[in-house]
Amino acid sequence: MRLNKIFSLTIFYLLITPFIVLILWSFTQTWPAGELLPSEFGFRGWRYILEPHSKVWHSLLVSLSLSGAVTLISLIISIPAGKAIAHYDFVGKSLVETLILAPIIVPPIAVGMGIHLSFIKYGLADSFLGVLLIHLTVTLPYSVRIFISVFKAAGTKWDEQGRTLKANWWARFRYITWYLIKPGLVTGSALVFNVSFSQYFLTFLIGGGKVITLPLILFPFINSGDRVIASSLSLIFILSSLFFMIIAEKCIEDNQRQSEFYYL
Amino acid sequence: MPYIQIQKLSKLYKGQVVIDHISLCVNHGEFVVLVGPSGCGKTTTLKLLAGLIEPDSGSITIDGQNVTNLSAEKRDVVMVFQDNLLFPHITVAQNIGFGLKMKGVKEDKIKAKVQEMLSLIQLEGMEERYPDQLSGGQRQRVALARALALEPKVLLLDEPLSSLDPALRCDMRDFILEIHKTLDMTTICVTHDCEEALHMADKIAAMFEGSIVQYAVPQEIYYRPLSGKVAHLFGRYNILECPLFDGTLLQKCKVLTEAQALTCETVVYVRPESIWITKTPTKDALIGKVLRTIFIGEKRIVCFSYNDKELVAYSWGRQEYKAGDKLFFNIRWEDCLGKSGEEDENISGCAHI
Amino acid sequence: MRSLILKKSTWLPYLMLSPVLFILGAFFIGGILLAFLQSLGYFPIIGLEKFTLIYYKEVITSPDFMAALGHSFYICVVSTLISTVIGVYLAYYIAGLSHKNKGIDFLYKIPIAVPHIVAALMIVFMVSQGGIIARLVMKMGFISEPNQFPSLIYSKNAIGIILIYIWKEVPFITLMVYTVMANIQKNLGEVALTLGASKRQVFYHVILPLSTPAIMSASVIVFAYSFGAFEIPYLLGATYPRTLPVWAYLNYISPDLTNRPIAMVISMIITVLAIIMVWLYTASLKKLVRYKL
Numbered sequence: 001m002r003l004n005k006i007f008s009l010t011i012f013y014l015l016i017t018p019f020i021v022l023i024l025w026s027f028t029q030t031w032p033a034g035e036l037l038p039s040e041f042g043f044r045g046w047r048y049i050l051e052p053h054s055k056v057w058h059s060l061l062v063s064l065s066l067s068g069a070v071t072l073i074s075l076i077i078s079i080p081a082g083k084a085i086a087h088y089d090f091v092g093k094s095l096v097e098t099l100i101l102a103p104i105i106v107p108p109i110a111v112g113m114g115i116h117l118s119f120i121k122y123g124l125a126d127s128f129l130g131v132l133l134i135h136l137t138v139t140l141p142y143s144v145r146i147f148i149s150v151f152k153a154a155g156t157k158w159d160e161q162g163r164t165l166k167a168n169w170w171a172r173f174r175y176i177t178w179y180l181i182k183p184g185l186v187t188g189s190a191l192v193f194n195v196s197f198s199q200y201f202l203t204f205l206i207g208g209g210k211v212i213t214l215p216l217i218l219f220p221f222i223n224s225g226d227r228v229i230a231s232s233l234s235l236i237f238i239l240s241s242l243f244f245m246i247i248a249e250k251c252i253e254d255n256q257r258q259s260e261f262y263y264l
Numbered sequence: 265m266p267y268i269q270i271q272k273l274s275k276l277y278k279g280q281v282v283i284d285h286i287s288l289c290v291n292h293g294e295f296v297v298l299v300g301p302s303g304c305g306k307t308t309t310l311k312l313l314a315g316l317i318e319p320d321s322g323s324i325t326i327d328g329q330n331v332t333n334l335s336a337e338k339r340d341v342v343m344v345f346q347d348n349l350l351f352p353h354i355t356v357a358q359n360i361g362f363g364l365k366m367k368g369v370k371e372d373k374i375k376a377k378v379q380e381m382l383s384l385i386q387l388e389g390m391e392e393r394y395p396d397q398l399s400g401g402q403r404q405r406v407a408l409a410r411a412l413a414l415e416p417k418v419l420l421l422d423e424p425l426s427s428l429d430p431a432l433r434c435d436m437r438d439f440i441l442e443i444h445k446t447l448d449m450t451t452i453c454v455t456h457d458c459e460e461a462l463h464m465a466d467k468i469a470a471m472f473e474g475s476i477v478q479y480a481v482p483q484e485i486y487y488r489p490l491s492g493k494v495a496h497l498f499g500r501y502n503i504l505e506c507p508l509f510d511g512t513l514l515q516k517c518k519v520l521t522e523a524q525a526l527t528c529e530t531v532v533y534v535r536p537e538s539i540w541i542t543k544t545p546t547k548d549a550l551i552g553k554v555l556r557t558i559f560i561g562e563k564r565i566v567c568f569s570y571n572d573k574e575l576v577a578y579s580w581g582r583q584e585y586k587a588g589d590k591l592f593f594n595i596r597w598e599d600c601l602g603k604s605g606e607e608d609e610n611i612s613g614c615a616h617i
Numbered sequence: 618m619r620s621l622i623l624k625k626s627t628w629l630p631y632l633m634l635s636p637v638l639f640i641l642g643a644f645f646i647g648g649i650l651l652a653f654l655q656s657l658g659y660f661p662i663i664g665l666e667k668f669t670l671i672y673y674k675e676v677i678t679s680p681d682f683m684a685a686l687g688h689s690f691y692i693c694v695v696s697t698l699i700s701t702v703i704g705v706y707l708a709y710y711i712a713g714l715s716h717k718n719k720g721i722d723f724l725y726k727i728p729i730a731v732p733h734i735v736a737a738l739m740i741v742f743m744v745s746q747g748g749i750i751a752r753l754v755m756k757m758g759f760i761s762e763p764n765q766f767p768s769l770i771y772s773k774n775a776i777g778i779i780l781i782y783i784w785k786e787v788p789f790i791t792l793m794v795y796t797v798m799a800n801i802q803k804n805l806g807e808v809a810l811t812l813g814a815s816k817r818q819v820f821y822h823v824i825l826p827l828s829t830p831a832i833m834s835a836s837v838i839v840f841a842y843s844f845g846a847f848e849i850p851y852l853l854g855a856t857y858p859r860t861l862p863v864w865a866y867l868n869y870i871s872p873d874l875t876n877r878p879i880a881m882v883i884s885m886i887i888t889v890l891a892i893i894m895v896w897l898y899t900a901s902l903k904k905l906v907r908y909k910l
Contacts, residue, residue, distance in 0.1 A: 008711075011707055015725060015787065017743070019739070022739050033747060033763065034756075036749070036752050036753065036756060080632075080633035083633060084630035084631075099638070099642075100637065102645070104841065105892060105895045106845070106892070107845020107846070107847075107884070107887055107888065107891060108845070109847050109865060109866065110652050110888045113648075113865070113881065114647075114881065115644060115647055115648035115652075117662065118647070133640065134644060136640050140637055197732070198735075200732075200733075201848060218738075219848075219852070222737050223741075227742070230738055231742075234735040234738055241730055
């Protein structure tokens with residue numbers, strides 16, 4: 001039993017230490033080679049990022065609005081889709097289910113390179129809209145899956161009860177379905193936002209250097225460049241996605257805290 | 265020495281007392297039923313006995329051995345859970361043999377025992393089935409066989425019948441009793457169904473809010489409940505104050521409320537069937553007026569007023585009374601009065617040492 | 618009469634699905650189909666309009682192909698296996714904690730929210746020759762120069778890449794498996810304990826077999842992801858061998874437009890392989906797991 005505990009805690013610390021190193025780097029002024037700790041701390045990285053005219057602010061804004069829009073659209077159109085699959089029987093259902101799950105399996109590189117030319121042809125390449133659409137192909141499988149399991153778990157009984165109490169579809173949505181899907185909305189928004197917010201390849205390819213998001217700024221720093229600035233950038237990255245998740249959770253108020261259940 | 269001895273067992277959960285110093289003694293071969301409303305701590309008591317949770321204080325002794333700190337897998341106690349919980353990934357035979365396999369018993373011995381158990385539960389030929397291919401009753405029987413295969417000293421049953429439909433329930437109840445007798449087991453069973461409890465138990469322990477408030481044989485607990493709460497568990501009742509001396513009523517009976525009953529020493533809880541109705545006056549009878557009668561099959565419920573309070577009795581057979589009839593209601597005192605003068609045994613059922 | 622839910626409705630479910638189906642149909646299916654057409658050499662912009670299998674032949678007979686395929690499989694199999702083992706173990710440990718430890722519960726999930734490229738940066742800080750571990754080893758006197766530390770980044774052994782995937786995927790697998798395990802532990806685990814099974818026996822005979830479906834579906838997602846992922850091996854991989862996605866991309870951006878069909882062939886191969894593996898997995902899962910939880 002003791003051994004178990006030591007083992008698990010080791011794994012646990014291995015998961016956590018990289019964060020500490022990252023935070024150290026972001027507050028470093030100088031960190032000589034071979035030393036275990038920085039010799040001088042400072043705010044060089046943060047100053048560079050927070051400069052009013054730096055590219056970071058702009059890309060953060062682009063990232064947030066892009067991923068926010070992707071999340072909103074993804075969730076809104078996934079709710080009816082999840083319900084249709086969970087509660088209805090129709091011709092071609094298994095085909096639809098396969099199609100919805102496929103983007104999790106099929107790598108985005110195939111889709112992105114395949115569609116690139118037509119996007120150029122129809123003016124969608126190098127545009128915010130184009131990037132938004134291509135992000136949706138990646139995020140939809142996750143959000144639809146979540147709502148399928150939400151509606152499956154809830155069953156049709158609530159809806160039937162609502163009907164017998166003469167509620168019309170809007171009243172049923174507003175007073176019944178809304179409360180059933182709240183936990184799914186929390187999980188869904190966190191997941192979808194994350195997938196979109198950290199997407200590099202598709203944004204780069206379809207955005208063609210015109211739609212600059214945070215990952216695009218960060219990317220060149222990974223294998224070369226200033227470690228201090230890269231660390232500060234990374235922290236901004238993580239913090240903004242955490243911030244979004246907290247906001248989403250606060251807005252939707254999942255009082256029973258069931259959201260974890262729907263991660264599967 | 266009782267076979268199972270529970271002494272001052274307590275369990276806290278999140279700072280809340282769920283089991284409050286309960287003591288209970290069970291003799292070898294007895295079938296004891298714990299009854300009580302949901303949330304009263306019945307299942308927790310079973311889990312404490314099984315060793316699945318540890319008590320905060322108190323002790324449990326089984327067959328002379330103190331098992332309080334022994335973990336579940338080392339106790340000679342097996343528990344059958346409410347919703348049978350068969351392992352879905354293995355066959356009926358593997359389920360029944362699970363405990364023996366864990367003990368490291370040889371394959372051929374397990375096989376023989378599994379066959380023996382299958383014939384005991386009358387499911388021969390089903391060994392290769394999986395749990396989801398069985399009916400509810402069959403699953404419950406397999407769960408029982410899985411427990412019995414280990415030949416435990418003590419068998420714990422947690423609401424064993426509640427997941428079955430009513431028709432199966434009767435069969436299963438008789439089946440459990442039969443097995444209990446043939447195998448000479450000591451069994452503790454939890455239920456919230458009082459008919460089930462009265463039917464199966466050698467002794468019944470009534471639990472409320474983590475304490476055992478009465479522990480007695482079924483007749484005793486049914487006709488002579490120690491409180492309104494216990495009386496309520498087993499059906500309709502009337503609360504009366506009847507000062508009796510040597511079988512004669514000293515003054516007229518008074519009807520009490522639950523609250524008044526708490527402070528009254530000569531309170532009796534009278535079951536409706538302990539009242540028989542006559543049309544002619546008899547000694548000590550309560551004179552009442554019928555308010556209404558309700559037909560419920562083998563009998564009628566007769567609600568009548570006495571001193572402007574409502575009481576309830578049963579009438580049997582085809583005798584019919586109408587609202588407004590003036591009748592005489594006689595109480596069978598021998599039903600509802602304890603052996604007077606005798607000091608009550610303490611609630612735990614343990615002899616004083 | 619009002620229509621009942623669950624009846625075979627004619628148009629309503631299609632209407633509800635239409636926005637999702639439109640986007641996936643147009644851009645996902647469309648993208649794959651176009652990639653397929655281009656892989657067959659249909660490429661009107663540079664005047665190629667004839668269907669041909671020549672590009673497939675070219676890719677498959679190239680010596681680079683086997684190297685890239687092997688390298689992709691190596692990274693993806695090793696990282697999936699290790700993260701699955703560790704993730705399952707961690708899930709079992711967390712599910713077994715008698716009191717819910719909020720700290721552990723929160724902290725282990727953080728890597729899930731961290732994007733892969735940030736994870737890459739962190740692992741570089743840890744295991745590169747200038748990283749913390751190399752410094753620690755040097756301080757302890759095992760090596761005297763940073764470049765005596767084994768090269769894990771940009772190297773053929775791809776250990777850096779594998780570590781990044783492991784760091785990212787362990788919490789994911791833990792999260793997916795944990796809920797299922799906690800449920801089994803609570804119900805069937807208790808049953809097994811009263812039947813005399815030790816904790817170890819409960820794990821091997823009850824918890825592990827019953828959480829197999831969850832474990833497999835978690836690891837197949839991880840597997841498919843790391844097989845098709847481009848960013849990390851592109852940034853931190855060796856110049857040779859390359860993984861299939863990186864090889865495809867380099868062909869795609871090559872100024873010589875005739876390399877484009879080659880890129881499409883490689884990405885079609887990645888797609889088909891991923892689908893085959895997932896199909897194999899579901900088929901074997903159906904055979905293996907005949908019960909419902």
